[in-house]
């Protein structure tokens with residue numbers, strides 16, 4: 001129940017078949033939410049298009065519940081509208097997006113079409129169907145090069161963002177802000193993820209292992225389980241304690257719980273109805289950091305994997321990666337206060353479940 005609300009809560013999750021999506025859908029199901037997923041399966045290892053992808057089938061197995069799945073692209077207004085006619089959504093959790101920083105630099109239009117234009121289409125269909133509560137998957141990349149650390153929500157956004165992916169998230173945050181300013185009925189929460197890593201303790205769901213990972217944690221996990229030979233460390237001459245990049249890694253289970261905390265809050269929000277007190281003051285637009293609230297270096301992660309896996313991780317120190325910053329980590333005290341949420345899982349938990357997922361997938365892929 002949400003605030004002793006008796007009726008079943010119905011939530012649409014866009015991009016619910018992906019890494020963050022599956023863990024968030026599982027969390028919602030465990031809270032007895034009726035979950036509907038739309039996903040174009042672009043970022044997911046395909047089953048056949050009509051069948052639910054494996055990732056969602058595993059979520060159903062783990063929860064013992066079913067998820068309504070529709071293979072729909074958020075850019076497809078007509079199909080999206082038909083789905084909104086099938087259900088009475090209490091809110092939408094919007095995760096669907098292209099998310100590769102590297103790809104966004106070479107394919108910016110794909111990112112603006114899919115992430116920005118796709119979100120505008122979703123918002124138009126929501127408005128048309130009087131669904132005005134949205135939890136949006138944003139990213140710490142909206143902060144650009146950190147001007148101070150730890151980064152809090154007051155930090156400037158949209159300046160010195162180093163890639164079209166991060167800029168697409170920033171543009172969407174501002175579109176949502178304008179929408180809330182224009183219509184007091186809207187309630188929006190932007191969740192700014194730092195570095196989501198790890199996997200469900202069952203080892204049954206995790207980051208899609210297709211291809212060679214470009215992010216640190218899944219790459220090191222594959223070295224730890226022997227699928228990759230060694231890790232190239234992108235620079236060890238940063239002004240950090242050991243010279244390697246420092247990031248705020250957050251366990252995917254903590255992140256999923258953060259989505260539930262935001263959903264509970266937004267369901268209690270009463271967007272001011274016209275004529276009500278606060279009407280005209282615009283809708284409610286809020287942003288929260290979701291991180292662990294501390295930084296770990298590349299070598300911290302390597303050492304943790306070595307102790308978790310009991311195996312040495314070979315590394316090569318190579319030149320810095322274009323666009324990387326030295327350090328980025330969060331101040332999450334606002335989410336602690338206002339969402340009553342705090343990340344609790346440790347770097348060891350993250351490495352352990354990452355390695356478990358990787359092992360499981362290796363066996364599964366054999």
Ligand code: WQD
Nearest residue numbers: 101139141195214215216217219232233234245247298324
């Ligand atoms: C972490 C650290 C690298 C790989 C990205 C996106 C961000 C978010 C999370 C979506 C850095 C170093 C990495 C490797 C290395 N995604 N590294 N060798 O770049 O902080 O964030 O993923 O929201 O938007 O930008 O994460 O895991 O790629 O890098 O040395 O093979 O590990 O230099 O210091 P990043 P990452």
